[in-house]
Amino acid sequence: MSKKHEPNPLYRNRENDDGNIEGNEATIHEAISSLRTLVSGEKNLKVRMDDLFMLRYLRASDFKPKEAFQKMVKVYKFKAKHEEYFCSKSPLEYKELLSQNFVTLLEDRDQRGRRLLLAKMGNIDTTKASITDCIRMNDLWIELAMDEDETQKNGMILIIDLGGFPVRLFKFLSPKATIISALKEEMRPLKHTEIHVVNTSSLLDMLISIVNPLLSARTKQHVHFHGRDWTSLHKFITPDVLPPEYGGHKPEVDFRKSQQYLYDNEEKLKDKIFSAASMAASTFEQGFAAAISRAPQLPPEWAEKAASELNETPETAQENINSLRRMVLAETNLHVRTDDAFLLRFLRARKFNCAKAFHMLQRYYVMKLRCPELFKVPRPSEKQHILEMQAQNMLDERDSSGRRVYIFRVGVQDALMRGLTIAFLGLNFGLLAWCCRGIQHSSIWAAVPHLAWHLANSQLLAHLFLKKNDVTGRDSLGWVLLLDYLLYVTLPLRLRYCVVLSVGTCASYLVAVVGLGRSDAHLLQQVIANCLLLLTANLLGLTSYYLADKQQRRAFLETRQSLEMKLVIEEQSAEQERLLLSVLPEHVAVEMRQDLVASKDSQFKKIYMSRHENV
Incomplete structure (x- = not known):
């Protein structure tokens, strides 16, 4: 009911x-x-x-x-x-x-x-x-x-x-x-x-x-x-x-x-x-396939070049296309496009040798099955943030041999990451300028190393959280290893504080990578490898810290011994001066000391006499 x-x-x-x-x-x-x-x-x-x-x-x-x-x-x-x-x-x-x-x-x-x-x-x-x-x-x-x-x-x-x-x-x-x-x-x-x-x-x-x-x-x-x-x-x-x-x-x-x-x-x-x-409206993939399935006619100058270098003529091209299509259709486990434009890709790459073109097509299909994500054609709107970076571009004109010119700018970053880097760089320079103003004797000087660590760690995590594409287990790994090592060799902190900051850096990085990273079969192995690398960086940092600390202690002890020796010599000199003045008048002692310094050969050969009246 x-x-x-x-x-x-x-x-x-x-x-x-x-x-x-x-x-x-x-x-x-x-x-x-x-x-x-x-x-x-x-x-x-x-x-x-x-x-x-x-x-x-x-x-x-x-x-x-x-x-x-x-x-x-x-x-x-x-x-x-x-x-x-x-x-x-x-x-x-x-x-x-x-x-x-x-x-x-x-x-x-x-x-x-x-x-x-x-x-x-x-x-x-x-x-x-x-x-x-x-x-x-x-x-x-x-x-x-x-x-x-x-x-x-x-x-x-x-x-x-x-x-x-x-x-x-x-x-x-x-x-x-x-x-x-x-x-x-x-x-x-x-x-x-x-x-x-x-x-x-x-x-x-x-x-x-x-x-x-x-x-x-x-x-x-x-x-x-x-x-x-x-x-x-x-x-x-x-x-x-x-x-x-x-x-x-x-x-x-x-x-x-x-x-x-x-x-x-x-x-x-x-x-x-x-x-x-x-x-x-059809899907982008269907429209894309339909647009490229029509084999364009070659201009006369390129048709001559194709005939001389690839043995391609309209008659032989169509005959080879039909032969390759029959080979593809006969292979029941091979599911690929069979339009003229698609088959021409492989025929031209193998100079219209159908057997080699078919073998190449088979290898292409096997790779597509193994890594389908590499062959997925996305909508341009889905990759708008990458296009806005202008890191990749295809020039309108071809080169003298008719080849397409593709430009890939490796160093291009998106505006958000550039702005983030500039902001943190400005904060670090501000901290450096603040330190140079003579705050070493103020009560906040002890907080400066911790503030520097927070800035570096925040920048590292911000780049991971704001990354537009998928985070992988290798992202920013080099930076975190460098930061982990520099904690020991640059910050004026005790060893226990360096260890605490290093553990905090490693833990926050690993949590961010695991939490934001794409789950796949290799993520666990990558995390384990990251842990080993971070452990190695910590050991190197500890070794450097130990060697630097040992050298500083040795230098301190040598300086201390030198100062102690200097104080002993000064004390003995003062004692000798008091003993000399207790025996001789001051002006005689001064004259005797000058003669001793001037000539070592005349020691104990000079008699010091002076006449005193009305004593």
């Missing part, structure tokens, strides 16, 4: 104010007709024209056709501007991503008839999915739900489960993708949407407590944070529709069953859910 849903209070108020529009078929048909007329008059807006699609925007706009039309135009302008964040593939093409079981529609609605969408962020494998893939795939579930009459009337609830939320996911959730995703959800033609965040960690709870007072009242009405307090969640969603892991009474979520529901509705998604504008 199906459960009767409690009407949504928002819609109850609307119906009372508008005279129960949902029950007035004439008014609904009139609003649909008015909106359809407005859409038909906009030539650049190619969307579905069926009643159910029109009702999405009408219900979200209180059945006001002009507001619904403005909302629709706004949505599709946003979609045209950020096309890469909207779905353009069928569910089967997302099969691998769906198998990660991180998003699904729950089978039952809540007590107010709202659809429940569950997103388990901890299940996302960041090595196999990008943030844009996840955002696009969500469209499949949400579009299916929005085509349901009850969902349009009552709204949707998004439950975001952050259980098992890894540190590297902070980097996975790029600021741009997060902002666009939030704007996208805000523009969806749904009258009522709520977001409930559960299973947050203690760190996230602390951040939420800091950010929560800054949120607007409207945001607080739609976004709720529950942590692991299921009683708080049940105030908004009845436990009768939730699985046990959220304190509910329903069985565990069956992801396979919900995915099968998605596959069963594949044709519906193609025919109804996606608009003509989105369905007309």
